[in-house]
Amino acid sequence: MIVGIDLGTTNSLIAYFDKEKGATIIPNRLGNKLTPSVVSFDKDGTIYVGDTAKERRITNPKETVEVFKRDMGTSKTWKINEKEYTATDLSALVLRSLKEDAENYLKEEVTEAVISVPAYFNEHQRKATKLAGKLAGLRVERIISEPTAAAIAYGMNDCVDNTKIMVFDLGGGTFDVSLLELEDGIMEVHCVAGDNFLGGEDFTKVIYQKFLIEKGLEPELLSVQTKNHISKQAELCKLELSDHMSAVMKCKVDDEILEMIISREEFKDDCEVLLERIKKPIARSLRDSRLSIEDIDKVVMVGGSTRLPLVRSYIATLLKKIPDYSVNPDEVVVIGACMQAAMKERNEAVEDLILTDVCPYTLGIGIQNLNGSSDIYSPIIQRNTTIPYSRTRKYVTVYDYQKEIEIQIYQGENRLVDKNLFIDKLTIQVPPNKAGKESINVTFTYDVNSLLEVMVKSNTTKEVVKKIIRSSEFDISEEEAEQRFAELEYLKLPPREQEENKLVLFRAEELYEELLGMEREIMGQNISIFEGILENGDPEEIEEAREQMKGILARYF
Ligand code: AMP
DSSP states (O other), rough: OOOEEESSSSSSEEEEEEEETTTEEOOTTOOOOOEEOOOOOOTTBBBBTHHHHHHHHSSSSSGGGGGGGTTTSSEEEEETTTTEEEHHHHHHHHHHHHHHHHHHHHHHOOOOOEEEOTTTTHHHHHHHHHHHHHHTTEEEEEEEEEEHHHHHHTGGGOOOOOEEEEEEEEOOOOOOEEEEEETTEEEEEEEEETTTTTTTTHHHHHHHHHHHHHTTTOOOGOOHHHHHHHHHHHHHHHHHHSSSSEEEEEEEEEEEEEEEEEHHHHHHTHHHHHHHHHHHHHHHHHHHOOHHHHHHOEEEEEGGGGHHHHHHHHHHHHHHHHOOOOOOOOTHHHHHHHHHHHHHHHHHTTOOOOEEEESSSOOEEEOOTTSSSSOOOEEEOOOOOSSSSEEEEEEOSSTTTTOEEEEEEEEESSSSSGGEEEEEEEEEEEEOOTTOEEEEEEEEEEOTOOOOOEEEEEETTTOEEEEEETTTTOOOOOOHHHHHHHHHOOBBBBGGGGGGHHHHHHHHHHHHOOOHHHHHHHHHHHHOOOHHHOOOOHHHHHHHHHHHHHHHHHOOO
């Protein structure tokens, strides 16, 4: 069984292809389709993943990690309970939890997966994702770009040739626009653009700020708990505004209940700056692919924040087209990934759809500048070039009797070399001659596996120097992978039947921190009783106590 996995920044999902039902999302141990991409570590080696981990964010912030997808492929580590974890390790723990849920649901072992990643993920990030799969005991059959998966979920692979699709993805913390074109049954991602720091959280912040201003509250004078409480209420108010024309936000601040009424119209006006930020990447993606708004045939919406009516109407007005949001925006990527997995399994259908990708950043070399100022960057492969791709550029010697030329390879968009990311270098010998008389050809070849081959040839001696650039960090050997696998093995997910008890307990502990005075004392007593029953009670007593505790919590949430 090959499953499809959407390893998201905020939430992750897993799906399989059922012969009768088609793409089917597998519920997690709590019965939910969305598993928050949050991991929390207990001192005894227990790890919590998903909703249970999310509940520990406030009570155990130092042991809980979220939004680590942003650091995928980097060397950043989180030190938790004296051990270091990379974003790859944390993702592996999320994947392990999803795999276990799928196995429990399907009653069979799940060993292979297609995992989706943002289209702009570079080679390090893609390899890191594959490695995360491996560390979770999954063979990653294919990494698929999220917009491509979304387009497959909308059946765009069956559209007529030259259909141009804009995939608009606004999630919790990121925004991506991709332009895809179907050509000869090939889905090509032409171009990606986005804003890594724009998402649903920013829309929530607008309401949060409005509340503080309207109620004259100084954030510096508020406790962390109060700020968290206001944030939570702002999020609920935002969701309410997606269904109703106005919403009431109620918060308890210093034992006083404060209320704010906000209308959709007001919210829209307050979000003007955010909507402007949405416009920029759209304009850039059209410019990069030399298309105009009129050329776009279909607009597909992905990500929870595309449920915001103000976003939908803004896009419809801007693109002069009603966007398609018939597939649940939280599920569309995992559905596409699982359909791709099914096509892969059946073999026959894969031929219908060959996926190609783009090189997400410009790749080029540094050219020595004789004026003494910073070296100039000479791009060889422009960003958003469809890969595989190969291009050759000619360069000449810059000073008399130069014996060698050093080629410094960079990735980035800046005109000045220093402002881009240095990747590697190589050197070629040239016969000493007058400046400008000796030339070399530099060829960059970028393939679908995100490997860059740099070939330099002296046009006089015909000598060739070559280098294949790959991320050594994530090309770890079988033994190294095995070793890391073993290192993560000691971490155990709690027994499935305890998950809901833990969720209720953590929720109660979080509420305890929010409450004050008598209410807090009573909640503390309830927690102690519940803990005692969890420790010593029989299954029936535990279930009864849990339901009672849920009833108490329901009064507050
Ligand atoms: P994602 O990263 O795609 O899971 O999107 C998560 C974001 O979607 C969060 O910021 C949520 O607040 C937002 N979201 C989910 N449902 C809604 C809704 N009905 N209205 C507005 N925003 C929503």
